[in-house]
Amino acid sequence: MENRKEKKVNEKELIAEIKKTLTGIAQNNSSWRLMLGRETLSATDVIQRLDRDKKLRKMVLTQSLGLAIEMFHKGREKIEGSSGTPKV
Amino acid sequence: MKAVLVRPKFDDPTTYTYGFAQEILQWCQEAGISIVELAEGEAIRARVEEELAKGFDLFIHYDHGNEDALIGQDEKAVIDLSNCDLLKDKETYTLACLSAKSLGVDVWRKGGKYYGYVEVVSFTTDALPAFQEAFNCGFKFRFIEGNSHQDTLTRAKQIFDDLATMLVDAGNIFAAICMRQNRDSLRYYNAEKPGEGKGCLLTLLKLPKVIFSLKHSKN
Numbered sequence: 221m222e223n224r225k226e227k228k229v230n231e232k233e234l235i236a237e238i239k240k241t242l243t244g245i246a247q248n249n250s251s252w253r254l255m256l257g258r259e260t261l262s263a264t265d266v267i268q269r270l271d272r273d274k275k276l277r278k279m280v281l282t283q284s285l286g287l288a289i290e291m292f293h294k295g296r297e298k299i300e301g302s303s304g305t306p307k308v
Numbered sequence: 309m310k311a312v313l314v315r316p317k318f319d320d321p322t323t324y325t326y327g328f329a330q331e332i333l334q335w336c337q338e339a340g341i342s343i344v345e346l347a348e349g350e351a352i353r354a355r356v357e358e359e360l361a362k363g364f365d366l367f368i369h370y371d372h373g374n375e376d377a378l379i380g381q382d383e384k385a386v387i388d389l390s391n392c393d394l395l396k397d398k399e400t401y402t403l404a405c406l407s408a409k410s411l412g413v414d415v416w417r418k419g420g421k422y423y424g425y426v427e428v429v430s431f432t433t434d435a436l437p438a439f440q441e442a443f444n445c446g447f448k449f450r451f452i453e454g455n456s457h458q459d460t461l462t463r464a465k466q467i468f469d470d471l472a473t474m475l476v477d478a479g480n481i482f483a484a485i486c487m488r489q490n491r492d493s494l495r496y497y498n499a500e501k502p503g504e505g506k507g508c509l510l511t512l513l514k515l516p517k518v519i520f521s522l523k524h525s526k527n
Contacts, residue, residue: 257428260320283485
């Protein structure tokens with residue numbers, strides 16, 4: 221029960237971060253569009269859709285987590301490939 | 309080798325994918341692949357059926373689709389379950405959404421090879437060259453470089469991965485999300501049999517048939 225609550229909180233945090241990114245896009249690149257099948261969505265459209273479109277929300281959450289995991293993998297490969305701490 | 313390229317253009321997504329397909333056309337011309345282009349007004353069912361009936365090896369379709377169909381300029385199916393016999397024993401390469409889910413499986417059952425997607429395809433306008441590279445690379449691996457179906461699929465998925473990493477580094481996070489989703493949704497029958505993907509409903513639907521055949525094989 222506690223785990224499920226924790227997961228929901230984490231998902232909300234992740235979605236909030238994604239929305240912040242999209243807000244930045246909306247402010248800095250007004251011509252940005254997402255082509256989602258037959259639909260053309262602005263960054264503001266995507267922000268709104270994330271609240272009501274469960275499928276889109278799930279896709280974004282799944283792939284964001286996947287990207288994070290891959291970044292850790294790649295980081296670890298760099299550490300293991302060198303003699304110690306990666307050079308900054 | 310003879311190819312037929314169908315590329316309608318009637319909305320924002322097809323305007324971009326029409327451009328993506330230009331590279332395919334150029335590669336074919338450079339590689340000496342004979343190619344018939346059915347673009348915009350020509351990208352309709354009657355013309356597609358007419359051209360396919362003349363004989364071909366490879367059918368290319370950029371863009372919209374659904375589980376059962378590839379869509380033409382008039383927003384009607386150019387290929388669907390009722391005329392996909394035309395793709396029997398041939399190669400199909402498409403960027404259309406969802407079509408590998410049902411139409412691709414049907415084509416594969418008829419002996420065809422099908423490169424397509426089982427989910428909605430997405431891309432963002434801040435990374436168009438990267439998406440073009442991802443969507444077209446399978447074509448280059450298979451038909452220009454002559455890789456096997458399996459190697460083509462493996463190499464294409466690696467390109468999607470590499471591009472997603474590059475997009476993260478460049479700060480195009482949402483483009484990277486779309487790139488990964490497209491990678492997960494990419495299928496190439498025969499490189500894999502339909503239903504081999506993880507969590508595929510098709511596998512579940514085939515379960516009673518598998519149990520039935522197992523029971524009978526014991527008898």
